[in-house]
Amino acid sequence: MAEVEQRTRQGTALSRRTILKLAAAGTGAAALAPLAGEQTPVAAQEAAPLIIGRNIDDVITLDPQVAGEETYTIVLRGCYDTLITTEPDDPGTIIPWLAESWETSDDALTFTFTLKPGITFASGNELTSADFKFSFDRLRELKALPAYLMDPVASVEAPDPRTLVLTLKAPDAVFLTALCSSNFSAIDSAVAREQGASDQPGADTEDAAVEWLTQNSIGTGPYILTGFTPKDRITMSANPTAWRAPAIPEVIIQAAADTSALKQMLERGDVDLAWGLLNEQIAELRDNPDIAVATTPMLGFIALGMTCDASRNEAVANPIVRQAIKQAIDYDGIRSLQEGALTPPSLVPIGLPGALDPATDGFKRDLTAVTAALTEAGYPDGFAATLATSATEIIGGVQLSLLAEKVQADLAEAGIDVSLEIEDEEIFRPKYRAGDIDLVIGAWYVGYPNPFDLLDNWGPTGNVAINRFRWEAPDHPAVALLTEARRTVDAEARDELVREAQRALLLDAPYTMLIQPVFSYPYRTTITGLVANPTWNFDPATISRT
């Protein structure tokens, strides 16, 4: 899904803090449980589980119709399947997955999918189109964060066990790509119902399966979820009935105390791959002959968001001031924090169709213009504001709290006195979601490889713009342009509309993109088959031992 922004906390601060807090509660031992018990003798190397080192503090649920954040991506990729997906190494190409073929009606409103025959769930139940209908209806009715994915859909029908018909409310050039999002996975409707799942209106209060689906999986994927211990580990075992068998039958996602511990675990061989290390740590690992690094550009951004709510901060809510802030940031300096990083001018990350050209459309630092603008807005001596971010979030190796210090220094040079609110995820995240911020650093990357995932959420009518930045601009020129773009089948014309909408957003949107980093996954060369992907990170089932 799109809401991958509540993300990783590879950070050290939280881990250390959490451990101490847990210790206070007398459960410290569990958090510090050594990996030793998991060690397999060298002789049994063939059968050794795949151990992924990763801080899993972000996991709230692993229910495919609710899950967001970041760790869930590989779990859903391992345990569930969608109708269609994209080529692992080419996000632009859609390929059949559980559907063997599909047809689009002439009016582009109806999609008819034919399912592959003979696919069964782990329970032994055969996959039918009714399972997809149940899953999609449940996705809509649960009204969780990914529910917006169902907005374009008028109805889901299952006329026969192998046929699924989706009817849209309006022609939508984006919908097929959105269907690749893992939130559109099929769950075993029979088992789900037994566990209290519901696809009926009112499911948001009546559905009782979310908790159960955080510990168990009922998909068609190569793995079955066998356990989840918060902040410690997630375990998956091979699904005996899977249509694509995994190379390594057991997967353990093991949390480390902090990023340096994680790095050491990788160096010692305690984990096969480390996900969520800092940039600097990954750079150091490149010299290690036993370690290789898989990379893929992030299809998203880390952004500076600004409130439009004058009752929160009158200065920041002033559009002239917000534009001045955009010009006060040292984008070149921020980009230099990571080799290969980019600065997308607006919402569409570089690499997706419709991105603006940083050379011509991007903001440039201009302190003279900032001073002039601040004077014009009535703040010749600057003003004070708070800047909130997560203490532990690391996106593509870039620590958000470090960016906050950089932005603080940049704005100080413009006379803006920024005080930082770098807080634990459980304090920061609710504040951010409620829009209880002056300035904020947050990140987002696509749940399906299409710019509309970002435009829908961050555009003038998106939930991020409205709820977090309190931006009220229903008549913004970008709204009409994006609505038109969605209906435009011709790719070039659509991209031009998307670009035009972004140029309009550059003038007054309450955010500016700081950096588009590179995702890196350092792994030991004892494994192979790791394909980095910008939406699901990587597929554990394709990894094998050398």
Add this chain to the structure above:
Amino acid sequence: MALSATLPRITQPRVERRAHPWRALRERPLASLGAAILFVWLMAILAGPRIATHDPLQQSLADRLSPPSREYLFGTDKLGRDLFSRVVYAARVSIPVGVMVIALAAAIGTTLGALAGFAGGAVDETLMRVTDVFLAFPPIILALAIAAALGPDLKNAMLALVAVWWPSYARMMRGVTLSIKQQEYVLASVAMGASRGRILLRTILPNAVMPLLVLATVDIGGGVTAAAALSYLGLGVQPPTPEWGALVSDGAEALDQWWLATFPGLAILTVVLAFNLVGDAVQDFLDPRLRGK
């Protein structure tokens, strides 16, 4: 009043000022070393801006994570800030915070402890049960919980540390008060009709100064460490203000950049060591039973 004039003399048995402090220091080379280190850090606090080679907040991304060099004595951090300047400036936060925490805890603990010991009865019971509650928790965990509940901020961190530190002073002071209360010179002033407040302030407190001072000087090192520990965990000083614990925390994430954690760590080490050496000397000096050992 003639009577009151005689009272201070009654308190005389407490300290025998035989040895001169300076001579005491000379006789203890380690204590002199400690004093010298403290003097250096005092200079760093007072003349920080003159000693620092760079603006501790000035970022220079082109030079980020440079190892120690002639330009950057202690190297630079992730945002290209000069670590030497940051360590020097951090002394202005870390040391005063440690000292203030102990001073406040001692002030509160002493007052309450003396009250409990002197008043006895229900007051004593209540106060001592309160200290029991505080002492029942491991101090750093309790401080963490309080600081986390109050929110990450330097003042809150100090408050949390004072909250966990005062009970030990209260305990100590109560014991001292109880034993002094039975001394003949106290009974004498009671017999002479001195008020309770007067006895507490003029007779008992002055005699409790010695153990108090001993405990406090030995504790200051611990205060500096505890304050740094809270900052290390992100609950103390907030960026960009440099503080030793926070600096070590930054460095702990990048062990290959050894200088990041090493230099602020050494700063904490030297200060705590110095306070402990001096504290030991003070203890020896003020406690005649240990003198010469």
